Every structure is written in C-alpha cells, then in structure tokens.
Amino acid sequence: MVQAGDPKLSDRLDATDGPLTLALRASDFPALHESLRVLARRADCARMTLLLPLADASPELAGLVSGAAAALTRETALDTVAVIEGEAAIVGDWSAPDGRFAHWRVADGTRRLRALQSVTALPAASADTPGDLVAVVAGGMGALGRASIAALAGAGWRRFALLGRSETPDFPPNEAMSAEIIRYFACDVGSETEVHTALETIRSEIGPIGAVIQAAGVLDDRLLGTQDDASVAAVLRPKLAGTKALDNLTRDDPLRLFLLHGSIVGLLGNAGQTAYAAANAAAQALMEERGRENAPGASLTLCWSFVEGGGMGDASTASAFRKAGWPPVTLGQARSVLDQAVSLTTSGTWAVFGAPMAAAAAQTPEITLTETTLAAIERQDAVPLEDIRALIRARAAGFLGEDADAISETASFFDLGLGSMQLQELAGELESRFEGVSPTVLFQYTSVDALCAHLATLTPRAAAEAVPETRAAIAAGAAAPAYRSLPTPPNAPAPSPSSG
Numbered sequence: 249m250v251q252a253g254d255p256k257l258s259d260r261l262d263a264t265d266g267p268l269t270l271a272l273r274a275s276d277f278p279a280l281h282e283s284l285r286v287l288a289r290r291a292d293c294a295r296m297t298l299l300l301p302l303a304d305a306s307p308e309l310a311g312l313v314s315g316a317a318a319a320l321t322r323e324t325a326l327d328t329v330a331v332i333e334g335e336a337a338i339v340g341d342w343s344a345p346d347g348r349f350a351h352w353r354v355a356d357g358t359r360r361l362r363a364l365q366s367v368t369a370l371p372a373a374s375a376d377t378p379g380d381l382v383a384v385v386a387g388g389m390g391a392l393g394r395a396s397i398a399a400l401a402g403a404g405w406r407r408f409a410l411l412g413r414s415e416t417p418d419f420p421p422n423e424a425m426s427a428e429i430i431r432y433f434a435c436d437v438g439s440e441t442e443v444h445t446a447l448e449t450i451r452s453e454i455g456p457i458g459a460v461i462q463a464a465g466v467l468d469d470r471l472l473g474t475q476d477d478a479s480v481a482a483v484l485r486p487k488l489a490g491t492k493a494l495d496n497l498t499r500d501d502p503l504r505l506f507l508l509h510g511s512i513v514g515l516l517g518n519a520g521q522t523a524y525a526a527a528n529a530a531a532q533a534l535m536e537e538r539g540r541e542n543a544p545g546a547s548l549t550l551c552w553s554f555v556e557g558g559g560m561g562d563a564s565t566a567s568a569f570r571k572a573g574w575p576p577v578t579l580g581q582a583r584s585v586l587d588q589a590v591s592l593t594t595s596g597t598w599a600v601f602g603a604p605m606a607a608a609a610a611q612t613p614e615i616t617l618t619e620t621t622l623a624a625i626e627r628q629d630a631v632p633l634e635d636i637r638a639l640i641r642a643r644a645a646g647f648l649g650e651d652a653d654a655i656s657e658t659a660s661f662f663d664l665g666l667g668s669m670q671l672q673e674l675a676g677e678l679e680s681r682f683e684g685v686s687p688t689v690l691f692q693y694t695s696v697d698a699l700c701a702h703l704a705t706l707t708p709r710a711a712a713e714a715v716p717e718t719r720a721a722i723a724a725g726a727a728a729p730a731y732r733s734l735p736t737p738p739n740a741p742a743p744s745p746s747s748g
C-alpha cells in the first residue's frame with residue numbers, strides 16, 4: 249500500500265515487482281496526478297488496483313481518480329486498472345467483466361460496478377412553459393452551447409444569459425434569434441467571484457434563473473508524462489471549478505434544469521486525455537451528488553461521444569473515437585437529444601453515441617461495457633521494416649494534407665504539426681505491426697529517423713508469432729536472436745535492447 253503523493257513512491261515502485269495494490273489517500277488532485285505520472289512508468293505492471301477509502305472519497309475526488317485511471321489504461325500496457333471506492337479488503341476479482349478499466353463502489357455490504365447499460369427510452373419530460381425564467385448558458389457561444397440554446401428556444405425559453413471568457417464574441421448566435429432577451433457576459437466560470445457578479449446582474453436585470461447549461465470546457469491533450477500542473481489546472485478550471493461555482497451559486501434559484509455537457513472520456517478514458525477525463529468524471533460526480541441531494545431542478549449530465557461539427561477535436565479525433573468503437577455524434581443528432589433533454593424532469597447521467605447507437609444512452613451506475621465500446625484498434629498484417637519509413641511519412645503527410653516527400657525525416661512530429669490524437673493513431677498502427685510498441689512511442693522517438701531506428705530494435709508481429717522463443721524472450725526483456733537478425737535502416741544507430 250502506498251499513499252498518493254508519497255515522495256518515496258517512485259523508489260518503492262522500483263523495488264516492487266508484479267501486480268500493485270495502492271491506497272490512494274490524496275486529498276488534492278495534484279498529489280494524485282503526480283503519483284499517476286510515477287505509476288505510468290510501470291507499463292510492465294499487468295494489473296493495478298487503486299483503493300479509495302470511503303473516508304476520503306468525496307464525489308469530486310472519486311471522479312478525479314476514476315477519470316484519470318480510465319485514461320491511464322489507454323496510455324499504458326496495463327491489462328486492468330480497478331478503482332475501488334470504499335472500505336474494502338482487496339479480495340476476489342475486481343477486474344471489469346469485459347474491459348480493462350473498472351470502477352467498483354463498495355457500500356452497505358454490496359459492491360457495484362459502474363458500467364454502461366443501453367436504454368430504450370428517456371424518462372418523462374415536462375410540458376410546462378418556462379415563462380420569464382432565464383436560461384444561463386456557460387460556454388454559450390460554443391457549438392454545444394448554441395445547440396442547447398436552440399433546443400431551449402424550441403421548448404419555449406425566451407430569456408438567455410450567455411457566459412464566456414471572450415470580450416467580444418460574434419454575438420448573438422443565430423440559434424437565439426427568437427429570444428425576447430439575450431445578453432452576453434464576459435465571465436470566467438472557473439472564478440466564483442466572476443460567476444457571482446454575473447448571476448447577480450442576471451437576476452436583477454433579466455429575471456429569475458430557471459436553467460443552467462454548463463457547456464464551458466477546454467482541451468489540452470497530453471500524455472501523462474508530458475503534463476504539468478499548469479496544463480492540468482487549465483483543463484480542470486472551466487469544467488470542474490465552473491460546474492462547482494455554477495452549482496454553489498444557484499442552489500436558491502427556481503431551477504428546473506441544471507445540464508452538464510460531459511464526455512464519455514470521463515467514463516471510458518482516452519490516451520492523452522487524463523486531465524480531461526478526470527475533469528469530466530469529477531464534474532459528472534458532482535452532478536450525481538447534486539441529484540442525490542435533491543438540489544433544485546433535474547441534474548442531468550450528457551456524456552457525449554465526439555461531436556462532429558462541435559468546437560473540440562478534428563477529423564483525426566473522430567477517427568480515433570470510431571476506432572475505439574465509439575460512434576461520433578453529428579450536431580443534428582446532438583440537437584435531437586438536447587430537444588428531449590432540456591425538458592426532462594428526472595436527474596441522470598447519459599452517455600450519447602452516434603449511429604449505430606443513435607439516441608441510445610447509457611445510465612450509470614449499473615453498466616455492462618459492450619464489445620463495441622472496447623473494440624481494439626484494427627489490426628493489419630505486418631509489413632517489412634523497410635516499408636515502415638515510407639508508411640510513417642505517408643501517414644504524416646496524410647494527416648497534414650501534404651506530399652510524403654515534404655515530410656522531413658529529422659524534424660519532430662510536433663514541429664511538423666501533428667497533434668496528440670494523430671500521434672496516438674499512428675502509434676496504434678505501429679503497435680499492430682510490431683511487438684513491444686508502447687502507446688507513448690511517438691513521444692519518445694519524435695522524428696521519422698528516430699522512430700525507424702527504434703522500430704529496428706523491435707520484432708514485427710508476424711516474425712514473433714512464427715518464433716515462440718522470441719515472444720518468450722521479449723516477455724523476459726532479453727535481447728532475442730530475432731532482434732539481431734532484423735535489418736537496420738541506413739544511418740540508424742545500432743539497435744539497443746534497452747531503447748525499447
């Protein structure tokens with residue numbers, strides 16, 4: 249058992265072999281996050297259990313741990329990461345029935361698994377008109393903020409107050425043309441003081457607040473090893489601090505609805521998005537707590553798959569989500585889900601995927617992860633090593649919309665303009681062709697030349713499958729004969745077994 253934030257964690261892990269069992273008693277996310285960065289080095293560890301004792305398990309902290317741990321499984325070679333929330337002895341099987349990540353909650357002598365469960369119908373909706381109530385939309389100038397305004401307007405809302413950091417946005421949005429009153433407030437939702445000032449003005453100058461839509465959020469995708477406290481704080485600020493501020497400061501308002509725009513990344517994780525996953529899972533946990541406390545209005549969280557046409561991500565993000573088995577949602581599909589969601593009267597958390605799972609949602613906490621949600625990255629036949637250099641340049645050129653000849657072999661992938669999701673996609677492809685490719689390979693070997701030199705030290709999967717001793721040797725970390733028999737690209741340094 250090791251405490252999160254323990255400065256000796258690194259030494260203790262180095263001295264520990266085999267499956268790890270950790271008690272995380274972190275009271276703040278930076279300490280936890282620092283520990284996860286150390287833990288991420290243990291890519292050799294097959295299984296990790298993070299124990300979150302009930303006494304420390306505030307919904308916020310449980311969410312942060314859960315989201316970050318879910319993302320950890322997608323960045324490392326860990327087979328299973330289990331988060332156990334509660335005073336449980338580590339006995340029995342805590343793995344996910346169908347996946348690599350599981351979040352168990354142990355309370356009142358029972359253990360429950362958080363998982364997705366398909367539903368066929370949404371709960372009852374209200375037909376009441378909102379009258380003069382004001383809908384406050386944080387991130388209201390963003391894609392999902394505007395789709396929410398359109399849905400609210402369709403349900404009869406006529407007064408809107410939009411919050412965003414920009415001083416002079418392109419205002420008002422087309423979606424609100426039917427509004428009787430619509431105003432924009434330059435306000436950082438991560439600042440309780442700024443939110444307080446804006447809400448006071450809204451109440452006194454526009455009317456009573458009847459709905460809060462929390463659509464504020466930012467991305468800063470980085471693998472754990474390249475994150476720092478500032479990058480994590482920047483992602484947590486609008487989503488987590490913003491949700492807290494909006495909730496704390498509207499508890500006495502006549503709310504009908506508090507809707508959080510969350511992400512399935514908070515439920516299922518994603519490589520490069522530990523902070524985003526933690527922020528979404530924690531904000532979602534606060535919303536569920538809000539529902540349990542019967543705070544005013546329905547407490548809804550919509551955990552979107554990638555929204556095509558939304559303000560976040562690009563085509564490569566959509567492609568990565570598809571490969572993970574999470575069909576993206578179109579803005580049209582998002583709008584039809586929102587048309588129903590803005591009139592719901594019961595609290596809940598719903599995951600929303602696009603076709604073929606359109607409109608289906610998933611309700612926590614009793615879920616079964618399906619094969620589709622965890623489908624592995626598509627595997628392809630191994631190709632000869634000499635083709636890999638051409639393949640890497642072709643993929644980079646494809647992502648950048650350039651000719652393969654224009655791709656420098658010595659410049660770093662970041663300098664060439666490739667983003668985290670594109671690097672992740674490329675790593676997935678390499679992983680399907682070579683034994684021992686880590687998900688972080690493109691962050692370690694950052695140019696075409698360096699990457700090819702590294703791949704020369706690995707064994708193509710086809711070769712490994714043909715030579716069982718090679719597989720055993722790789723597993724044992726030894727330099728197998730197959731390593732040495734592989735051709736070395738011209739100008740590449742001699743292969744070194746330790747470089748992988």
Ligand SMILES: NC(=O)c1ccc[n+]([C@@H]2O[C@H](COP(=O)([O-])OP(=O)(O)OC[C@H]3O[C@@H](n4cnc5c(N)ncnc54)[C@H](OP(=O)(O)O)[C@@H]3O)[C@@H](O)[C@H]2O)c1
Pocket residue numbers: 386387388389390391392393411412413414435436437438462463464465466485486487490509510511512551552553554555556558559560561
């Ligand atoms: N699009 C997707 O694929 C997707 C998928 C899953 C979940 N989501 C979630 O849905 C929400 C909306 O996404 P979107 O696609 O509509 O993104 P978007 O178009 O980028 O909109 C985000 C909005 O948040 C505002 N914002 C950021 N930080 C803020 C802060 N500190 N205070 C106030 N406003 C802030 C931005 O305005 P300023 O820059 O002017 O502040 C922007 O208008 C996000 O929270 C995201 O996590 C989106």
